[in-house]
Amino acid sequence: MKHLSEYRNSDHARTLSIEIARVRIDRPIQIMEVCGTHTMSIARFGLKQLLPKNIRLISGPGCPVCVTPNNFLDRAIAISKIADTTICTFGDMMRVPGSSSSLEVEHARGSDIRVVYSTLDALMIARAHPDRNVVFLGVGFETTAPTIASSIEIAHSEGLKNYSVLCAHKVVPPAIEALLSGEVKIDGFLLPGHVSSIIGAKSYRGIAERHAIACSIAGFEPSDILGALLEITTQISNSKPAIHTAYARAVTEIGNSKALAVLDRVFESCDANWRGIGNIPGSGLAIRDKFSQHDAAKRFPVSIDESVDNPACRCGDILTGKISPDECPLFRNGCTPDHPIGACMVSNEGSCAAHFNYGATNI
Amino acid sequence: MCLAIPMQIEAIDGEMGTVEATGIKREVSLSFIDDPSVGDYVLIHAGFAIQKIDEHQANETIELLNQMAQRAREMKS
Numbered sequence: 001m002k003h004l005s006e007y008r009n010s011d012h013a014r015t016l017s018i019e020i021a022r023v024r025i026d027r028p029i030q031i032m033e034v035c036g037t038h039t040m041s042i043a044r045f046g047l048k049q050l051l052p053k054n055i056r057l058i059s060g061p062g063c064p065v066c067v068t069p070n071n072f073l074d075r076a077i078a079i080s081k082i083a084d085t086t087i088c089t090f091g092d093m094m095r096v097p098g099s100s101s102s103l104e105v106e107h108a109r110g111s112d113i114r115v116v117y118s119t120l121d122a123l124m125i126a127r128a129h130p131d132r133n134v135v136f137l138g139v140g141f142e143t144t145a146p147t148i149a150s151s152i153e154i155a156h157s158e159g160l161k162n163y164s165v166l167c168a169h170k171v172v173p174p175a176i177e178a179l180l181s182g183e184v185k186i187d188g189f190l191l192p193g194h195v196s197s198i199i200g201a202k203s204y205r206g207i208a209e210r211h212a213i214a215c216s217i218a219g220f221e222p223s224d225i226l227g228a229l230l231e232i233t234t235q236i237s238n239s240k241p242a243i244h245t246a247y248a249r250a251v252t253e254i255g256n257s258k259a260l261a262v263l264d265r266v267f268e269s270c271d272a273n274w275r276g277i278g279n280i281p282g283s284g285l286a287i288r289d290k291f292s293q294h295d296a297a298k299r300f301p302v303s304i305d306e307s308v309d310n311p312a313c314r315c316g317d318i319l320t321g322k323i324s325p326d327e328c329p330l331f332r333n334g335c336t337p338d339h340p341i342g343a344c345m346v347s348n349e350g351s352c353a354a355h356f357n358y359g360a361t362n363i
Numbered sequence: 364m365c366l367a368i369p370m371q372i373e374a375i376d377g378e379m380g381t382v383e384a385t386g387i388k389r390e391v392s393l394s395f396i397d398d399p400s401v402g403d404y405v406l407i408h409a410g411f412a413i414q415k416i417d418e419h420q421a422n423e424t425i426e427l428l429n430q431m432a433q434r435a436r437e438m439k440s
């Protein structure tokens with residue numbers, strides 16, 4: 001597959017692995033990735049096994065489904081019970097446990113909840129069923145948020161009154177700053193490639209000014225990730241931290257101006273609650289007043305009981321890199337992909353799902 | 364959810380396009396792409412093209428990787 005297979009080359013991977021081992025770093029270092037797709041790629045391709053023992057790759061809060069707190073799901077479930085309502089969602093939200101139920105369970109009980117690949121599919125459902133309220137669950141970072149923003153603009157311009165979004169979108173750079181002020185030692189960041197396609201390398205310059213931290217923006221194939229790790233370790237070794245782009249075929253300094261423009265037209269910045277971290281100021285996106293008609297939180301102000309987390313669930317600590325999945329007492333011990341207790345196990349991109357499916361490495 | 368697949372534009376119809384990879388075709392929105400052309404490769408995510416792939420940069424990256432691997436082979440022999 002063009003622009004994909006060329007980056008899955010064992011000669012290149014072996015060479016990069018050797019080069020990383022040759023970089024002089026005489027102490028243990030921790031490099032954090034903040035993208036669920038990186039978590040999965042690293043696990044799938046067994047990349048941790050190609051790194052020297054003093055380099056530890058840790059997962060941060062890069063899975064948007066995992067960092068969405070229970071009350072969003074509880075709210076979505078409450079809305080699904082309103083008559084003539086259709087919930088449309090990306091697939092991995094279906095099995096995430098809320099305080100007492102999940103979308104999958106509610107679907108089995110008779111609620112109209114449909115998995116879609118794109119907001120464009122949800123718009124088609126809204127057009128085909130003007131008698132139903134179609135509510136799209138907006139979860140995702142800057143890669144996905146423009147597609148939801150675009151759907152709101154399309155609905156608005158068509159007068160598609162029955163389409164609305166329950167918005168829980170979050171943005172990455174404020175979370176990176178919060179992590180740098182947190183407890184976990186982070187020597188470098190593997191930055192998310194497709195978020196960066198949208199927001200551009202420029203979005204991290206403020207972080208670089210405030211914290212001297214080695215960074216490289218990486219794509220998702222083995223050569224992409226190993227190449228970025230080579231850059232990060234070299235920056236650390238030379239004490240020359242920088243924001244580097246190792247994914248130049250898809251990431252520019254300014255990002256995608258059309259996607260950024262639609263984000264700005266439809267959303268405004270707000271505070272957001274991240275599972276495991278708590279409130280991060282300015283880390284969320286809220287639908288602007290102009291589009292209130294398409295804001296499901298305003299259209300359907302349901303009252304829900306106070307959300308509860310399973311007290312044994314350690315997803316919060318896993319999402320901040322404090323512990324690895326096998327240090328959670330529930331991992332493989334009640335919590336499995338077939339029977340997930342926490343979001344990290346159920347999401348396609350959760351740390352625990354990756355660890356469970358691809359085995360333990362680099363412990 | 365950063366999953367995006369590189370696919371090639373086969374046809375354009377207003378803001379929508381038909382993209383193809385390994386024989387699979389999809390209708391996607393090209394509304395985020397500046398001056399899309401048939402033949403361009405774009406990254407597809409949730410039914411939208413989110414970025415055009417810069418062929419020049421891609422070639423440079425592959426060339427660099429090939430050179431590194433070549434040097435490593437020479438050093439071994």
